[in-house]
Amino acid sequence: MLRSPIRHCRNCGAAVVYRVPDDGDTRERAVCPACDTIHYENPLNVVGTVPYWGDHVLLCKRNIEPRWGKWTLPAGFMELGESAEEGAARETVEEAGAHFEMEDLLSVLSVPRVGQVHLFYRARLLSDRFDPGHETIEARLFAESEIPWDEIAFRTVRETLLAYFADRRAGRFRVHNLVIT
Amino acid sequence: MLRSPIRHCRNCGAAVVYRVPDDGDTRERAVCPACDTIHYENPLNVVGTVPYWGDHVLLCKRNIEPRWGKWTLPAGFMELGESAEEGAARETVEEAGAHFEMEDLLSVLSVPRVGQVHLFYRARLLSDRFDPGHETIEARLFAESEIPWDEIAFRTVRETLLAYFADRRAGRFRVHNLVIT
Numbered sequence: 001m002l003r004s005p006i007r008h009c010r011n012c013g014a015a016v017v018y019r020v021p022d023d024g025d026t027r028e029r030a031v032c033p034a035c036d037t038i039h040y041e042n043p044l045n046v047v048g049t050v051p052y053w054g055d056h057v058l059l060c061k062r063n064i065e066p067r068w069g070k071w072t073l074p075a076g077f078m079e080l081g082e083s084a085e086e087g088a089a090r091e092t093v094e095e096a097g098a099h100f101e102m103e104d105l106l107s108v109l110s111v112p113r114v115g116q117v118h119l120f121y122r123a124r125l126l127s128d129r130f131d132p133g134h135e136t137i138e139a140r141l142f143a144e145s146e147i148p149w150d151e152i153a154f155r156t157v158r159e160t161l162l163a164y165f166a167d168r169r170a171g172r173f174r175v176h177n178l179v180i181t
Numbered sequence: 182m183l184r185s186p187i188r189h190c191r192n193c194g195a196a197v198v199y200r201v202p203d204d205g206d207t208r209e210r211a212v213c214p215a216c217d218t219i220h221y222e223n224p225l226n227v228v229g230t231v232p233y234w235g236d237h238v239l240l241c242k243r244n245i246e247p248r249w250g251k252w253t254l255p256a257g258f259m260e261l262g263e264s265a266e267e268g269a270a271r272e273t274v275e276e277a278g279a280h281f282e283m284e285d286l287l288s289v290l291s292v293p294r295v296g297q298v299h300l301f302y303r304a305r306l307l308s309d310r311f312d313p314g315h316e317t318i319e320a321r322l323f324a325e326s327e328i329p330w331d332e333i334a335f336r337t338v339r340e341t342l343l344a345y346f347a348d349r350r351a352g353r354f355r356v357h358n359l360v361i362t
Contacts, residue, residue: 010191024316037185043260045224045298081296105358108286108289110265119289134205177265177266
């Protein structure tokens with residue numbers, strides 16, 4: 001879901017120009033010379049879960065690019081009309097076909113390099129049977145010692161797993177706010 | 182910054198059609214019949230701070246719509262290329278001209294009705310002198326008993342202030358994850 005540059009106005013289709021708008025803004029935006037629409041581009045939210053079953057967590061082997069074949073937590077782009085936790089729950093159903101109860105927010109990770117903010121919630125699994133969707137090759141439970149650390153798809157997933165296991169050992173969970181550079 | 186509907190393709194300018202793409206997606210998107218670009222629309226992040234000075238917090242009286250003349254915490258839309266806390270700090274400089282040190286994440290608020298996720302950080306003020314920008318009529322410190330609760334611009338600001346003062350009384354801060362319906 002990498003976005004192509006804005007070349008044309010979403011409102012009227014005219015070719016845009018890049019300039020700082022006259023409204024006090026300080027950044028260049030794609031501005032339409034025909035109808036004056038200003039086009040903003042902003043970071044995206046990725047929302048997901050750490051589904052756990054006893055001392056195991058659920059990982060999904062990716063059947064899509066990027067990082068095909070690598071392991072990830074269930075997560076995806078948040079949609080309009082849903083809360084962050086609703087989006088995280090939706091992705092967990094879509095990617096793993098899991099049954100679970102949502103719990104607390106665990107991590108908030110800014111990734112300025114790609115313009116994203118990732119939010120992960122803990123999810124208590126109600127079953128160890130999964131029914132992964134087309135984006136997942138395999139959904140499987142891992143103990144901490146079994147996590148394929150060299151085969152984790154994304155830095156945000158790695159940091160969230162590290163935070164989860166550290167908090168689990170400490171006997172209390174908190175929200176981890178991180179920046180991935 | 183309400184977004185107009187997508188009528189034309191950002192890539193080639195052709196008129197789009199709304200349909201579910203053939204790639205396994207389940208939602209209608211604006212799809213270009215000429216160049217096949219799929220246009221996604223996703224929630225936006227609003228990032229801000231709770232700047233505090235002793236037992237007072239800084240509020241800004243809005244000089245812009247919506248909610249002109251109402252009081253708010255310094256906050257605004259997160260930009261590409263910055264972390265959530267960098268964006269929150271930038272808005273605090275732009276709207277209040279404050280000097281401060283960023284502290285921990287305090288609140289994460291989904292607002293599905295408008296497709297937004299708000300993130301507020303505590304910020305310890307280093308001075309009680311402010312130099313508000315053009316979006317602010319007045320920047321002023323308030324004790325809890327002085328907060329103009331009926332004149333607060335946004336529900337997310339109200340909930341964040343309530344969380345801040347509750348945590349302050351409790352003697353420990355945590356991250357509050359809320360959904361504003």
